[in-house]
Amino acid sequence: IKGCEAQKWDPTCSSRCPICMNNGICHEDTGECICPPGFMGKTCEKACGANTFGRTCEETCKENSGCKYYMFCLPDPYGCSCAAGWMGLECDKECKPGFYGSDCKLKCNCHSRGTCDRFKGCICSLGWHGLQCEKEGKARQCNQMVAISYHPLNSSKFKPFCIATGKPLPKSEEFKLLKQDGTVLKPSLLITSNHSEAMFTINQIQPRDTGTWVCSVQTVAGMTEKLFQVTVKVPPVPQYAPRLTDSGHNFLIIDINAGLHLGDGPVVSTKLLYKPAKRYQSWMSVEVKGTTKRLDNLEPKTEYQFCVQLSRQGEGGKGHPGPEASFTTAALGLPPPEGLILLLKSMTSLNLSWHPLTPRTEDDIHIEVERKSVNDNGPVNSVMSILKKLILREDAICFQDPEKEGRKEWMYARIFCVCLFIGIPPEPYNIKFSNTTDTSSVISWTTPEGRSISSIIIGYKIYGKAEYNHINIMIKNTTITQYHLKGLEPNTVYQVQISAQNNIGLSNPNTSSELKTLPETKALYKSKGDKMLLIAIFGSAGMTCITVLLAFLIILKLKRTNIQHRMAQAFQNVREEPTVQFNAGTFTLSRKAKSSPDPTVYPVLEWNDIKFQDVIGEGNFGQVLKARIKKDGLRMDAAIKRMKEYASKDDHRDFAGELEVLCKLGHHPNIINLLGACEHQGYLYLAIEYAPHGNLLEFLRKSRVLETDPAFAIANSTASTLSSQQLLHFAADVARGMDYLSQKQFIHQDLVARNILVGENYVAKIADFGLSRGQEIYVKKTMGRLPVRWMAIESLNYSVYTTNSDV
Known part of the structure; x- marks a missing residue:
């Protein structure tokens, strides 16, 4: 059955078909000739011969x-026909004689002494060719695939060549390359001389492209194809990170550790990539010959990142860098100690101190102290004592880094002390007072140079008292030469004494x-005035805060009262909505009086029994949340609806x-039931059944x-993951639910796929009864929103709703 008229094809039947010979028929979708068995070529002009068939005449009938x-x-x-x-x-x-082709429907009308063959048609004499030997000259030659050229493949660009001969020479559009998955590719370049050479371009070939590929060419003289095998190699990637062999302050020796790798070999190149770990800097690389590599001219005490990159032969053979490792160069040396202070401790000992050491890494630092008399030219006294990882000798101070493996790197700091006076220190002199007020004064002094002083003591008392009321102030930092005395009494004379102290005693x-x-x-009155002003400011600010808080509480209370009133009014409006009778045939509306309804009784949930989880739906004015509720002592999932x-x-x-x-409504398996x-x-929070699979839409x-x-649909030959039985099951569930609503005399008014929920075991349940009415006939009088796109005709024209309006 053809959808297009003769010699027409494409979806609009507007393209013209080629002339298909030997009873070939044009395909109305592709515009190509479908050749009868025993013929081939672009226009079915070429005959295969006795007992052969196929699109390249490569098939034969094996029977005798x-x-x-x-x-x-x-x-x-x-359709179907004989060979x-x-x-x-x-x-x-x-x-019969004079006939040939499939079903013998073609008649030979051979010219120029041609003979009729029942398999091929007219066999032309030398110098003639054509379907009926009507054309003079050399006959067309069938295509032959000479060669297929391609290089070893990595996961990169692939450019195979197909070379074919024939008369006429194949054109670009007559070449095709079929991948192993059936994808058809067209040539990107054609070069012609005494043959046609077609180049195909695949921008990125992957390992999944491994398999048998086919290059085919089809002209009016016939068709030929050639198969070739494509194998895609995976570039190598090291399995393990490099390792550290040796290190110094400016070099690292790295073990490549790339003996085991993923991907395909052989490996023709190995590169070591490295960069500083804590600086934004591009990777540097160095070619590696062997299993280790020494990197020189590195920065001391610096962390470097390392990884290895392997390559195989061919374009795209460079693999991804392997796992990374970090190594750190050693420190160049340690700085000298700072803040050395040498103090006299006794007649035969000195006390040497220095500033706390700057925190370093995990290095174990040793401190050595050596002493040598200035006028002693002999060897250094090497008497040693060890205390809490400190090595104390007797002269100068130095640092040592034990990680240097015997190569001690010392930084010395020397201090000289000349003890000319052994004994108690002299008293400070040049005592002065400045910046004196009614309650304080700054006292300054001078201490003799070259004396051992460990602290300064200040004592003072009110003048005229029999004894000093010593209030001692000890200043251990002897470089300080002044002090601010505070807490003195106004208009009072004090006597002040200053003493120096060391390990021997007090001066x-x-x-x-005086x-x-x-x-x-x-200033006392001003101070009191300031206090009163401060009290007034804080009092005013406090009253303002209290007023704002009271106003906020009042507004919150009014808002809550208004919401409760609106909720109560909404309940009242629902119950007091008028009922209207519809009399069939006359279209007369008659209002029925309605008695005051009983208050709605619903199962009550306690607020503490609701544990909210996630928001599963949200509209302009409402919100649905997933929650765990406790009902009748059981925990269950529920959907909680509330208004904004x-x-x-x-x-x-x-x-x-x-x-x-x-x-x-009560309970039914095909409606979303009320839990409380x-x-x-x-x-108001409404708890209904939870549907884990969402809405039907x-x-x-x-x-x-x-x-x-x-891709999944094509691979499984399906357009949907649901069977017809499952779809009918959904329809039946909705029908049972709507039948139940009809029995209860309820009109849904909003029956759409988004208001059908899919519950446990894929049971369809009707939901969203916000527009439902419990009357047999209902006439819309208010200005509320309605789903006009799927309303019944009588509802659109007359605002009348019945149980039949939902279907």
Whole structure:
């Protein structure tokens, strides 16, 4: 059956077909000639010969009788026929003289002394060719594939060549390259001389492309193809990181450790990549011959990152760098100690101190102290004592890094002390007072040079008292030569004495110096005034904060009261909505009086029994959250619905109406059932069954793998992951649920796929009863929102809803 008229093809039947010879038929989708069995070529002009067939005439009938009794069926619109040279219902009769081809339907009209062959048609004499030997000259030559050229493959660009001969020479569009997965490629370049050379370009070949590829060429003179094997190699990657063999402050010796690697070999190149670890710097590389590499001219005490890159022969043979490792060069040396202080401890000993050492890495640092008399030219006294990892000799101080393996790297710091005076220190002199006020004064002094002083002691008392009321102030840093005395009494004379102290003892007291403070100022009243001003400021700020807090609490209370009022009004509106009767045939509306309804009774959930988890849905005015609830002593999953703060009065009415509908509907397996409700801080929380598979609309969309995962769809020959039985099961579930609503005389008004939820065991359940009504006939009077795209005709025209309006 053909969809296009004769000699037309493509989806619009507007393209013209080529002229297909020997009863070939044009394919209406591809525009190519479908050749009868025993013929080939672009226009089916070339005959294969006795008992041969196939698109390149490479197939033969193996029986002694040849292709007798063979029936060949080709793609539509060709159908089925006998082989060339045979006809009849069982393809067992030879062609009559003068006829040839499949089913012997073609008649030979040979010119120029040509003879008729029942398999090939006209056999032309020398110098003539054509279907009926009507063309003078040399006959067309069938194509031959001379060679296929390609190089060893890595995961990179691939450029195979196909070389073919024939008359006429093949054109670019007549070459095809078929990958192992059936993908058809066209040539990117054609070079012609006495043959045609077609080059194909694959930008990135992968290991999955390994397999048998086919290069084919088809012209009017015939068709030929050649198979070749493609093997894609994977560049090598080291399995393990490099290792450290030896190190110094400016060099590292690295073991490449690349004996085991992933991917394919042989490895023709090995590079060591490295860079400083804590600086933004590009990788540097060095070629490695052997298993180790020494890197010189590195920076001391610096961490470097290393990795190894392997390569195999051919383009794209460079592999990814292997695992990384970090190594650090050694330190160049240690700095000398700072802040050396030498103090007299006794008549025969000195006390040497220095600033705390700067924290370093995990190096174990030893400190050695050596002593040598200035006027002694003999050898250094090497008496040693060890205390808490400190090596104390007796002269100069030096640092040693033990990681140098015997190559001691010393940094010396010397201090000289000349002890001319052994005994108690002299007293300070040149005592002065400055910046004296009514309660304080700055005292300064001078100490003799070249004396051993460990601290300064200041003592003072009120003048006229029998004894000094010593208030001693000890200053251990002897470089400080002044002190600020505070807490003195106004308009009072003090006697001040300053003494020096060392390990031997305290100096003789110096002559007392007098200090008189200034009279008391009137700042007291100002201070009291400042305190009153401060109290007033804090009091005013406190009252403001209290006022703002009270206003906030009042607004919050009013807001909560307003929400509760709106909720109550919504319940009232749902119950007091008028009922209207519809009389069939007359279209008369009659209002029925309705008695005051009983309050809605629903199962109550305690607020502490609800544990909220995730938000699973959100609209303009409402929100649905997944939660774990406790009902009748059992823990279960539930969906909690609630309204947002800015929801309108109509939204609250619909929400309250949904609770009332669920209470009256009761339980059914094909509707989302009510688990309970909870009112907390003026908000109503509605707990319904949880559907783990979401709504039916999204569930069906995800099943369309032809859109979401075309590769999976093609591989499995399917457009959907759902069977017809599953789809019918969903439809039956919805029908049972709607039948139950109809029995209960409820109108849903919003039955769409997004309001059908898929629960456990893939059971469809009807949900969202926000627009439902519990009357047999309902007439819409208010201005609420309605789903007009799927409303019934009577609902659109007259705002009338019945149980039939949902279907």
